[in-house]
Amino acid sequence: MLSRYICPTDRRGVYTDVSPEERVLLKSARPTNDTALGEALDQLASEDEFAPLIDVLRA
Known part of the structure; x- marks a missing residue:
């Protein structure tokens, strides 16, 4: 299903x-x-140290 290859250049x-x-x-x-991502971000948004990051991610 997935194939990987090295960049030729x-x-x-x-x-x-x-x-x-x-x-x-x-x-x-x-x-x-x-x-699932939305629920995880909602949980982190209530924490002061993560709230600014969550705001940026949702912008």
Whole structure:
């Protein structure tokens, strides 16, 4: 489903290609991921040290 290959002009870089089948899977998982991420950010937003970061991430 995923393929990785080294950048032909800069061998330090690695690229990843996502197959069409994997794109369908990722698209179907997106709502669940968005919900989980939103809940985690909501919890952190109530902590003074994280609140500014959460504001930036949501902007």
